[in-house]
Amino acid sequence: MVIRELFEEDAPLLLDLLLRLPATDRYRRFGRPMTDESIDAYVARLAWADSVFLGAFDPLAKLVGLLELADVRNGAEIAVVVDSGARGKGLGKTLMDRALLKAKVRGADRVVLLCQMDNEPMRRLAHSAGLHAHLEGGEVEGTPTLPHGQLMDHTEDAAHHVIGNVSYTGLVTTRAWSDLIETAFNVRRHRHRDAPRAPESAPAGAPPSTTSAAAPARLPGTPRESRRPRVR
Numbered sequence: 001m002v003i004r005e006l007f008e009e010d011a012p013l014l015l016d017l018l019l020r021l022p023a024t025d026r027y028r029r030f031g032r033p034m035t036d037e038s039i040d041a042y043v044a045r046l047a048w049a050d051s052v053f054l055g056a057f058d059p060l061a062k063l064v065g066l067l068e069l070a071d072v073r074n075g076a077e078i079a080v081v082v083d084s085g086a087r088g089k090g091l092g093k094t095l096m097d098r099a100l101l102k103a104k105v106r107g108a109d110r111v112v113l114l115c116q117m118d119n120e121p122m123r124r125l126a127h128s129a130g131l132h133a134h135l136e137g138g139e140v141e142g143t144p145t146l147p148h149g150q151l152m153d154h155t156e157d158a159a160h161h162v163i164g165n166v167s168y169t170g171l172v173t174t175r176a177w178s179d180l181i182e183t184a185f186n187v188r189r190h191r192h193r194d195a196p197r198a199p200e201s202a203p204a205g206a207p208p209s210t211t212s213a214a215a216p217a218r219l220p221g222t223p224r225e226s227r228r229p230r231v232r
Contacts, residue, residue, distance in 0.1 A: 001056050001058065001065070001089070002167040003054055003056050003095065003098060003160070003164050004057070004164030005055075006054065007048065013055065014053065014055070015039065015040065015043045016063065017066055017081070018039045022084070026039070028122070029079065031114075031116065052069040052106070054099060058086065061171040064083040064085065064086035065080075065081070065082045065091045065092070066082075067079070067081075067099050069111075071106075072112065075103075075108045075111055076103045076106070076110075076111050076112070077111070078096070078099055078111055078113045079113075080113075092121075093125060093128050093129065101156060101157055113129075
């Protein structure tokens with residue numbers, strides 16, 4: 001998986017991932033039922049300048065994981081969503097680790113993760129990231145206190161940023177070449193299928209065809225060629 005930071009021009013990718021979520025995952029992510037129209041409106045009003053969005057991409061450059069790190073008073077709030085087909089591979093934990101690093105270099109003192117009580121996968125993710133969760137108002141809140149970002153943290157974050165962008169570019173380029181090769185193969189296959197077939201050759205020892213060197217057939221109604229008498 002490739003992880004890189006998303007920006008406003010990546011909004012269509014983010015929208016596509018959220019729209020693929022089933023109703024249960026939408027409720028767990030947003031804490032309420034969300035229609036397609038509601039998700040579209042949510043993406044349209046995202047505060048890109050006040051939040052960090054980290055996206056995880058599969059080998060086909062498809063966005064399959066998303067973490068939002070939003071600035072709140074005295075800290076940052078985390079929301080995570082992973083496509084059902086990409087779960088169970090540690091992707092949520094990787095996104096969480098990257099988010100905690102990003103929160104440190106942004107100067108956040110603490111990080112808050114809110115999730116529904118029955119969202120057991122998210123609760124396990126919070127525990128694995130060192131978030132000591134407690135129940136508040138029907139939700140589980142995890143709030144780790146972050147140390148101030150050091151030079152090493154800033155260097156690591158910058159390295160992740162460069163590696164993520166370069167790796168993503170590689171995925172997109174590979175997919176483009178793969179699509180181009182597949183298209184060329186399909187075109188060639190269709191041309192071969194639709195091309196007229198050549199006449200079959202006669203088997204060895206067969207008499208020559210009588211029609212191959214014959215004169216052109218006479219059209220109906222055409223008079224036969226008259227024979228002139230020879231002059232002695």
